[in-house]
Amino acid sequence: SFFRFDSLVLETMATTPKSPVSPPSRGGGRLLQLSPELFLLMFEYLPFSTQWKLRGVCRRLGVHCPRILSSVDFSNSLVTGEVITVVSRTISNLTLLDVGYNPISSESLAALGPLLPKLQRFIIERNNHISDEGLSFACRHWPKLSTLKVDWCEKISNRSACEISENATALKILSMRCRHIGNPAMEALGLNCPELVDVDLGYNTATTDAGVRFLAQGCSKLTSLNLARLGITDVGLDILAVRCTRLQCIILDRCERVTSAGLEALAAGCAELSKVSLGYLTAVTDSTVEAFARSCPKLRSVNLHHCSVTDRAAVALSGYCPELQVVNIAYTRMTGTGVSGLVGCSGQLGLTELTVSYIGLTTDAFRSLSSFGATISSLWLEGCRDITDADVDSLASHLPSLTSVCLSWCDKLTDSSLRVLGLHSLRLKVLHISNVPAISDAGLVAVVSGCPRLVSLDLDKCILITDEGLRSLARQCPGLTFLNVDYCKLVTADGITAITQNCTRLSTLLAGHNEAITDRGVEAIGSYSVCLTSINLDSCHNISDVGVRALANRKTLTSIFLPHNSITDLGVQVLVAALPTLINLNIGSNPVSDEAACAIATFCPTLSTLHVGHTLMTNTGIEEIVQHCGFLTSLFFQGCKGITLTQAQVLEMTRRHRTLQ
Secondary structure: OHHHHHHHHHHHHHHOOOOOOOOOHHHHHHHHOOOHHHHHHHHOOOOHHHHHHHOOOOHHHHHHHHHHOOEEEOOOOOOOHHHHHHHHHHOOOOOEEEEEOOOOOHHHHHHHHHHOOOOOEEEEEOOOOOOHHHHHHHHHOOOOOOEEEEEOOOOOEHHHHHHHHHHOOOOOEEEOOOOEOOHHHHHHHHHHOOOOOEEEOOOOOOOOHHHHHHHHHHOOOOOEEEOOOOOOOHHHHHHHHHHOOOOOEEEOOOOOOOOHHHHHHHHHHOOOOOEEEOOOOOOOOHHHHHHHHHHOOOOOEEEOOOOOOOHHHHHHHHHHOOOOOEEEOOOOOOOHHHHHHHHHOOOOOOOOEEEOOOOOOOHHHHHHHHHHOOOOOEEEOOOOOOOOHHHHHHHHHHOOOOOEEEOOOOOOOOHHHHHHHHHHOOOOOEEEOOOOOOOEHHHHHHHHHHOOOOOEEEOOOOOEOEHHHHHHHHHHOOOOOEEEOOOOOEOOHHHHHHHHHHOOOOOEEEOOOOOOOOHHHHHHHHHHOOOOOEEEOOOOOOOOHHHHHHHOOOOOOOEEEOOOOOOOHHHHHHHHHHOOOOOEEEOOOOOOOHHHHHHHHHHOOOOOEEEOOOOOOOHHHHHHHHHHOOOOOEEEOOOOOOOOOOHHHHHHHHHHOOOOO
């Protein structure tokens, strides 16, 4: 309570003009007598904007604030490269800078280099502006850099990775999910960065076994490695088993060329593994899981999503892995018997996260969950169609730690399940209950009354939900950030308005397939949803250019889905001119033509995915888009009668475009 009181005092001090009068003894006076350590501890909890303002309040705050501002996080803000440069110039002792998704240019990034000689951690994501030159130049001035995260930046290639490895030899944590990173980069990292312990190369399809060999030979201290979707084979896994025996985390999701033999060799060589993710690997069998369970007794997290494993794998995990806490066995061949064994034999720590989507759970399985699942905080039961209200009642009353629950496609459930969740699961933050047709306002009111901490709610196809339920949600859960009311056709503009006015942190709204949502509801979204980044209004046929103009006010938007509406060229022109940082845009099945295409080509250079199918566009419009949107990865124009491109022309267009897939 002391911290809360004084944090309010700090906020007041930061927004009040300087005055020669001493601060009140109940707040500021006591505050200024605190030790520097307590100052730093308290200030870390304040938002960046408040910390920045506090610098000018008095001399002591001016001394302490720069020390706190050694870490600046812009990931939840919309700022320009110029703003980031000004902050960096003012606070030269920055050690952490998180740029997030902000579209800073390569020139701005290069300018940051000399300004931040003490920088140790740098993070930037989904930026199609920065190039090898800008990133390499900046990193030359950051010799103390230990953490670098550059994900989904389409212009980054092996060249910058090689130069970074030469200048930042102290790197310990590296994440470079960029499609053009391949074996040359791995060779440079292996030669120059022997201190690497955590490397994320997921989705870098250009990296093969040779790249893994280079990395493993030079970075024997690796403890965490993400190789998801890489084209590696058993050869690469054998190398890891011999060279990287300290590995504690390995992610191999969708590495389709590996076999059970390679996986078993990896398990035998890396006995310290505590996290293994093998999602969507057809090579994973019960024998594979048994090999990991026997060789790696410290396993705490296992992902077997979409693997062909049975209850035999569950027996192995429960018998050999006493520290198991996180298990994902969705879409496997396990039965309720296997789930009962996993839960009942969990060790002293107990399971904390369990995903058993689309598995036929038995009465014994629910009895085990109720008896031994007291430590479970996340429970995913999507598609378990045999679950009843009585099962949910038993689970909710015996699992007091639940914070995340998915009951989607459990179509036997009624409002009674939501009532017991509202009564017992007071810590609930995430609730997905889509495609449960019997859920109504009564159940929604009950659960939100008991669970005011909800931040994510999925009500897709809950067809009995009305504006009354959304009003109660808006009143009880002001911290909501994600809401899905697709196909809730009894929800109108009034319900959407209530949500946007009260839930000011809302970042994702899905409200498609609803003709009752009109321009008035969209205008409310444009006026109040200051944090909105993604919106889906698919097939809301009464939305026109008026509503689209309102959306243009939300500068934070990066993903917009507006197919099957009544939007014209003018609406698209206004929208894209106001939102140049759009990443995903869907305006298919609207009466838009090449004029809209030219506007998109002119104002949306960072666009990654574009849907314009079943519109009035022609070859001219598509060629303009491809020519000027240099970072497109997906372009859909099926059903456009004016487009007569041949297969050869499309292939040539793809060949000339660097990123288009």
